[in-house]
Amino acid sequence: MTDYERTLADLPDDWAIATVEDLGSVVSGGTPSREIANFWGGTIPWVTPGELTSLNTKTLHLTNESITDEGLRQSGANLLPAGSLLVTTRASLGYCAINSVPVTTNQGFKNIVFRQSSNPDFYYHWSRKISSELKRRASGTTFLEISGSDFKQIKLPAPPSAEQQKIAQILDILDTQIQKNAALIAKLEKIKEGLLHDLLTRGVDQNGQLRPAPDQVPELYKKSASGLIPKEWEVRQLGTMSEIVSGVTLGGPQPSSSWPLVAYLRVANVQDGYLYLEQVKFLRVKPADVEKFRLIPGDVLMNEGGDFDKLGRGTVWEGEIEPCIHQNHVFRVRTFPELLDPYFLAYFSGSSRGKAYFVKSSKQSTNLASINSMQLKAFEVPVPPFAEQSAIVDYLRSYKKRLELEGRNMGKLKAQKTGLMDDLLTGHVRVTPLLKDAV
Template sequence: MSDALKLGDVAVVKGGSGFPEKFQGGSHGLPFIKVSDMNLPGNQRYIWKSNNYLNTTVYNLLKPTVFPRDTVVFAKVGAAVYLNKRRILTEDTAIDNNLMGVTATSIEPLFLYYLLQSIDLAEWVQPGALPSINQTIIEALPIPITDRKQQRYISEVLNAIDSQIDATQALIDKYTAIKQGMMADLFSRGIDPDTKALRPRFEEAPELYHETPLGMLPKGWCVNVLGELASIASGITLGKDLSGVRVVLVPYLRVANVQDGYLDLSEVKSIAVPEVDADKYVLQYGDVLMNEGGDFDKLGRGTVWREEIPECCHQNHVFRVRADTRKLRFDYLAYWSASPFGKHYFVLNSKQSTNLASINSTQLKAFPVAKPTLEEQEEIESRLQSVDGLLSSSKDELHKLNAQKAGLMQDLLTGNVPVPV
């Protein structure tokens, strides 16, 4: 192995070309990709299709650099969400001037991809009017494995686990779509108590439905605002002056802990609160937690607290909704808030700014809830929990695979662990 071998010795590193907006678009010709095309969901390694094409006339006018298939591309400017995406071209493609392409000459192309994926490019951004990654830095990256057979072996191992990751992500996407479809049906048609099946649609059996503020719902269902069915409270306000006040230290949930349908308790902070006030902030089993604000798709998301941490409190940007269980089941409420009906309400009634939105307690109390009998609420919960179980196991598997891949990359790409040939 030669310690002196650098990426620029085994690959061609180039920046992309500028494409004036008037030339962007098209449906045929030479594909070109932009930074926004890099932010694909999941663990996709390849760019299969472009959103923009250059016809022959425009190509002859602009004369952009054309990168061959198997070139690894990445953003050289922008936020870390873009900088740390790597994609492999599947056909000859032009790339814009905010992207950089690395084309293998005497290195295995797939090994090149994983080598670049293992590096945090955000650490190499150079300061300036437009912070970016310098081409010479990429060219100077060391090549830890120089034997082509070893490179192929490492690529095959990592590609195999990536294929498992892709398959698992596809399952998660499938179950998520199934759940959304189930929610749309269950919260508009409900479950017939005799047949235990979905009621016929309104168009098929209008006699089974009646008009409500939420539209046509099954007879026997009523609509109440959340304030009539639950108590709603804000939490601890951070930054208060507690000088001279007797305090206790308590764990508390932040916005970051309340995710979309689950809790992220990997980091739970503690805060000092007045001893006399501590009890009123303590969460109880079955409390539904809803964030005050965030991205549009996360507004009003409901996550059920099940006393995962004893004597845990919540901050003021996390609402605690405590359902009156004689009228409303807390799991049903959490599902209802995440349903198309819930999302529609929160988006329409939120205070909105660029990419963010927020709701206040008054709007939350006015949130309309379609309320079948407690028995039917439980049946609806059960149907949704069945698909949630499949989602949860698939997400656990994805987490394990990603951890396994990270370990393999650390072992194989550094040259520290012997690689069989």
């Protein structure tokens, strides 16, 4: 018995089990000939699986392409009424959406037009549980695909209509909350980008407020190698404000078993603005090298290179593992106290201006780039007075905390939805008391 069959066997006794074709009609799609121009650009929406894999909502409103009435007649496409369940069954298996307007699909779908007694919203939520069954039934060498006959025979729960509707309503409410939270996070991220640019180019005044822009008060700014900067700032090379060290080189003679075993950070651990520490490796190194390469809180870690997105990316070490050293492909930048705030450096190096410098000065080959310590030392950083650096960092860190809070809220909402889906869709928790209360 498969996991899916066990799930069905554990459903409430008063829930029926039905096949897909018991619940509605299965309608496939098709693609009009691309060689005939008047088949395309009409008023009939036409959907591809790729549009569902990137869709973050239950309902599909718009499509990238459309076909004409003639294109519909001259192809295997079929017009689906609004409220159908679109299901991808070729290559990308099990992505679903409910169309808000009549649409057609290509041949990568098996779509369900439900009879009146079945609720499409309920089966949209149930589709999250069916992926293993779709993969089990699929076949193919180039890509997996489910035949129409196999798809029709997939078994689904069929609770009473009122229960289907109430379950879908509850899960829809959570989906709406998740979408609102995602939209808020996206908005905050966009604001953060603008805020980061403004703070790193305009800074804050003595009252902790963002300085007016140069076009508003030009007398507050001066020209520099980095463009216009506040008059109190200066531009200095990173090598004059920090100690820059490459890490331990792997390989070489067999290490002694008496040497200490320590954690070391690789390029994969140093992400853009954070550390990924779920997979940290260990190695034995000479005691002298432990002290030479040991990280201390406040060290800025920056990647030597690799893929373009890894070039120069980094973050601040906060003593997460002790002791810990770093690989030679990760630079350690230890800023001089009262001269350069490590968090200010991390924010600037991760900004668009910082990343542009690393790409421009790097040694590049196909899809790869790298910087050396000399180029990193020559990295020009606009430097506010130290107190202003700290104020800018506090500003950005408080905003980061807001984003992290919303991220945690998102995690809680998703966990809550997963739990409710497991309980409600399987009937382990019944909504029948809610139905009785509504009467």
